[in-house]
Amino acid sequence: MVCALAxxxxxxxxxxxxxxxxRAVEAGSGSGVDPVLLFRALRQWRYVAGLALDGLGFLLQVIAxxxxxxxxxxxxxxxxxAVTAVVAAGLLGTRLTVVEWAxxxxxxxxxxxxxxxxxxxxxxVGPAALRWSLLGAALAVLLVGVFxxxxxxxxRTLLLGLGxxxxxxxxxxAVRMIDSLAVPRLFADPALYALLLGGAAGFLLLTSALRGGSxxxxxxxxxxAETAGPALTGVIWLGDRPREGLQWLAVTGFAAAVTGALALARFGDTGDGPAAPPPKGAPADACGTAVRRRQPPQRQ
Incomplete structure (x- = not known):
């Protein structure tokens, strides 16, 4: 849990x-969004520090x-x-309402x-069919983007966000279900391809949703979608259970954490400047705009 929170x-x-x-790159270049924005951003120590935090965060996420x-x-x-909201309040001067602090x-x-x-x-380990179902679900996410x-x-924005x-x-x-890193077995595991395809599809759909909608x-x-689906999968097929007698506390805590995050959903992107700043740890596209989630604040 410490790793997950970290x-x-x-x-x-x-x-x-x-x-x-x-924002510093955009303000200084005067050229708007262009193909070399990412390279300019990489000259900023804050951007490099952010990438380093993304890498560390991913490793901690895998451990968790x-x-x-x-x-x-x-x-x-x-x-x-919630972390983005609090840090943005200190570093970007974003004002949080009483409801958002709550x-x-x-x-x-x-x-x-x-x-x-x-x-x-x-x-x-879950049924064998679950691994193939994960791969099918990743393909279905791509189809959601098509339709x-x-x-x-x-x-459309809601559908892309759910996808x-x-x-x-x-x-x-998929990270949870990969049970061996031995090369022959790893590359024969459908969960590996579900992981790669699901991550790429998620990046693509969320970028489209943020660029075109609320x-x-x-x-x-x-x-x-990101919290409910894995939670149910873990409980039904992978044996995840709360401590005996504390099931009610786990359900209440999960509902409270997700509800609070939904109340802070406007911090999923930022539109305070001419360029769309990068979300957490995403690979950048040709315009230097990162393709990931949870970017700092924007008023809707």
């Missing part, structure tokens, strides 16, 4: 540092996914929005309840 802190702080660096129930990791990762407190309280109630990660263009803007969350959820479950709607959809 991962959330890394991701949330990295988002703000990368946003500051991206292999050690504690998926519902605990999912709630902790959603809480990175949401931060709710997230912290929910995580404390989950920490008290969580047992060790389940020891089941989302047929919908009006509002429903992105499902893709990231596939990554969480950040709040897209981020809220992502949080719901």
């Amino acid at each position: 991962s959330a802190c890394c991701f949330g702080t990295a988002s703000v540092l990368q946003a500051i660096a991206a 996914l292999r050690s504690i129930p998926l519902y605990a990791v999912g709630a902790a990762l959603a809480a990175s929005l 949401a931060v407190a709710t997230v912290c309280g929910g995580l404390a309840m989950i920490a008290l109630a969580s047992g060790p990660a389940g020891n089941r 989302a263009g047929r919908f009006p803007q509002g429903p 992105a969350g499902a893709g990231f959820g596939v990554v969480e479950v 950040v709040t709607v897209a981020t809220a959809g992502m949080i719901v």
